[in-house]
Amino acid sequence: MCKNPATDHTAAANRAVLDLLNFGDRQDFEDASRGFVATFEEDAITGAEGKTVFDLNRYAFMQGAAPDTVNPSLWRQGQLNAIHGLFTIHPRIHQIRNADISNMTLIAGDTGWIVIDPLLTVETARASLALANRHLGERPVVAVIYTHSHADHFGGVRGVVDQADVAAGKVPIIAPDGFMEYAISENVLAGNAMNRRAQYQFGMGLDAGPRGHAGCGLGPAAGAGSISLIPPTDTVYRTGETRIVDGVEIEFQMANGSEAPSEFMFYFPQFRALCASEVTTHNMHNILTPRGAEIRNTLGWAKYIDESIALFAERTDLIFASHHWPQWGTERIRGFLTRQRDLYRFIHDETLRLANHGHTIHEIPDMVELPEGLRHDFACRGYYGTLKHNIKAVYQFYLGWWDGNPSTYDCLPPAESATRLVRAMGGADAVLAEGQRAYDEGDYRWAAEILNKLVFAEPQNAAALKLQADTLEQMGYQAEAGTWRNIFLLGAQELREGIRPSTVNTSNPDVLFNMGVGMALDFLGVKFNAAKVTGDFTVLLNFSDSGQSHLLAAQNGVLANTTYHDGTADLVLTLTEAAFFQLLGQIAGVEDLIGQGILSMQGDATKLGALFGALDAFDPNFAIVTP
Incomplete structure (x- = not known):
């Protein structure tokens, strides 16, 4: 998709930087x-x-x-x-x-x-x-x-x-x-x-x-x-x-x-x-x-x-x-x-x-x-971190995300708020016109803010998507921080072209096998979706090599894990830690691990299917600049 040149407003903003810093200093x-x-x-x-x-x-x-x-x-x-x-x-x-x-x-x-x-x-x-x-x-x-x-x-x-x-x-x-x-x-x-x-x-x-x-x-x-x-x-x-x-x-x-x-x-x-x-x-x-x-x-x-x-x-x-x-x-x-x-x-x-x-x-x-x-x-200078972002971080470190204003304490979700705001402003055409006015005047921060409302209210509005992309692009061109430039330009690209599939994966075998059983079980809790489960159940993991055991309990909407238990469960798995991580990483199946003699089961085997069936698969390409 064709990228726009810098507007006169962006060119002027960037030229002003030349007067701020000593570009004649070549020591670096x-x-x-x-x-x-x-x-x-x-x-x-x-x-x-x-x-x-x-x-x-x-x-x-x-x-x-x-x-x-x-x-x-x-x-x-x-x-x-x-x-x-x-x-x-x-x-x-x-x-x-x-x-x-x-x-x-x-x-x-x-x-x-x-x-x-x-x-x-x-x-x-x-x-x-x-x-x-x-x-x-x-x-x-x-x-x-x-x-x-x-x-x-x-x-x-x-x-x-x-x-x-x-x-x-x-x-x-x-x-x-x-x-x-x-x-x-x-x-x-x-x-x-x-x-x-x-x-x-x-x-x-x-x-x-x-x-x-x-x-x-x-x-x-x-x-x-x-x-x-x-x-x-x-x-x-x-x-x-x-x-x-x-x-x-x-x-x-x-x-x-x-x-x-x-x-x-x-x-x-x-x-x-x-x-x-x-x-x-x-x-x-x-x-x-x-x-x-x-x-x-x-x-x-x-x-x-x-x-x-x-x-x-x-x-x-x-x-x-x-x-x-x-x-x-x-x-x-x-x-x-x-x-x-x-x-x-x-x-x-x-x-x-x-x-x-x-x-x-x-x-x-x-x-x-x-x-x-x-x-x-x-x-x-803020080439990676930035003054504005860091100030917000310090504020959040001490005081949290809330600014103290009661009206911001329980805001509507973005798409719902956007729909109402667009309606209150007179509809999509009125918001688009205001966004175009702000863009033409080089008021890109306001243009981005108001057009984001229209994009979230009407994500199929092609004119809104285009103008928001054009706006983010100019903000990227002006950014001193490489991170800010990347954020704005990738946002513009996704508004124009959609999301390119990601190849980023930090859950590789080295990370997986070094995370430890405790952290792995906590991660299962993050992936647990109670809506996919009918009734409560328990799975006991007995690790034959470490001698440790952990009880997983699907109850009260969570997948709790604890080392405090009486040794009983709906399903008991006896396995090595390596077998557990192979199972978790889908490197080997249950039958393969049983065949290797490093996993055995006693009790209701259907609970293993219930456990893994209740785990969400996360989409690595979820939307950011659209709802």
Whole structure:
């Protein structure tokens, strides 16, 4: 479907950005190119059957001045994130950057590589390690460090290490306290909804180009390969813990609840180098991600950075992170950390200052702009997280979603409210005319709001769908944040073309088999639909390998699970944990598992069919911009 050019209003808004920021400052470009060794020989990293997992030239179009259809500030960030390949940032520290949405860092130990964050996918991780070995000399992987519990920092682990070597104790995997719990939970209980929303956040399905995908701000784009997980073998619990890994000393600082619920930073005394993980990067980060997750503790985040300054700043010559490019020089690093600390502290304090004056979650975002000392710092700009979204997150963290107005406490559902509002405004033609007037005047926020009402009242109204798509498109063109651009442009695309089937799946075998029985049973409860059940029933699961047992009880509209029971049930299953996950993941059927001797049943076998028959299948492509 043809995409529109920028309107005069959008072109003017984007030109105004050129006067706000110092685009003549090329320090970031020097840092992002420093130490370049080589890049990949091929234009793309491929996987099974030659499928492209990551197109290294996808953003080659981002050359020269920004077109009217891309915010110049985002264009600049995209140019930096398009600089890809292998870089030596210290004689014993190397990075592969922009071959996925995150970085892989390699520390040269006495005998091999210490791998920090093996990217999102197996394919990109394998290719990145091969690139380093080809140009720096072949070395075995002797350890892996997961900086935190997000998939783009562990998903490629099977591309750099064999699980047999991990199991044998040859290759430790080091991670922060709580890693496995959060690595799994963020992708399971609300996984289907998160995956769908992630399509919007990352612009999955958008073609790259001046009128399409222009990066994600935090990095270019997410790899489209296989996501894996090998559990850690060494957990760090407290700030101040140290490890000697292949002759390299590492000092750890815990940062749980900052950018991730399980995260640490760490320092290399021998190299005077600090790994900031994803706590400080070259953009404002998300306090609450658009895809959805636990809200992050903004005040705690600022205090972690303050602690980093106290612990490491005076003895650090190099800082690098899980995204973006490094920085060198003690004074520069201290200044960067200070501004990052103050950024999150300002968002926190200013939001609560205004909230305590009685302003609401809907009002405060339009009342605040960054102070002078932060506003002109590119590393504080909202390329991934944004000031408005983060203010709402802080408000929600302390006060919840309600703004305190009784009239908003029990609102009508969107489609019902929209139908009544359209009628009250004089019908579809009147709403469409108002939307067109707002669009023509460049009042896109109002146009989007009013046209959304018409779309939800009359989802088959072709004129409303078209004008709403045109409106969202202009909002995307003006957005400084890669995430906002993606959200608006994918919304426009779906209004025009419908929903493209998703390939996102975080419930892969590695995730499934590592989630643990307790979390798996909780997930069954999420999928349980009481309307599909006639009468109550119980199923007892006796796990022959662990000796544990769990009772599932379908009653009172829920599928309760408990370890407290008297051993009786309508159906008793005796099975191994592996058999349970094979059954749950539809990898093997009941008869197959019975034949293998790892499952047996006593009691009413029909209850197993009743159990699985009551579980909803979630649609990964549910509607967002239409009802």
